[in-house]
Every structure is written in structure tokens, then in C-alpha cells.
Amino acid sequence: MSDGIDEAWDARVKGILKAELKRKGITYAQLVDKLAAFGVKETEPNIRNKLARGKFTAVFMIQILTAIGSNTIRIE
Helix, strand or coil: CCHHHHHHHHHHHHHHHHHHHHHHCCCHHHHHHHHHCCCCCCCHHHHHHHHHHCCCCHHHHHHHHHHCCCCCCCCC
């Protein structure tokens, strides 16, 4: 894929996660605690950077969605 297409996908994934966090009213600081409850050690700055870049693994995305209690996501 070209860089422009990759950037568009990165932005889309980043937007999905940020929208879910906002919809649930969860801050990055709260997310750190929720992830820790699942044994996932992250710092607030690390989460902020990953989401700002839109570059993270599918595992990280599922960990976040599970930690915040999202069973479904909108990908439209």
C-alpha cells in the first residue's frame, strides 16, 4: 500500500478508538487503570502517543476495547 492509503487507515483506526473512549467517558489516565486490571502495563504518555500516531497492534486495540467494555464498534 502507498503511504497515503496507510495514513488514511491509521487515521480511521485512531478515530474509532478515540470515539469509543469519548463515548464511554474514559480518560487516558482511567484507561491506564482499566488496562492494568487486565494485566496490561501501559503509561498515560505511551497510550497518548500510540493513539496520536494511530500506529498500534490489533492486540492493543482489542485490549483497549475489552478494558473499556466495548462489545461492538462502529467502523463506518
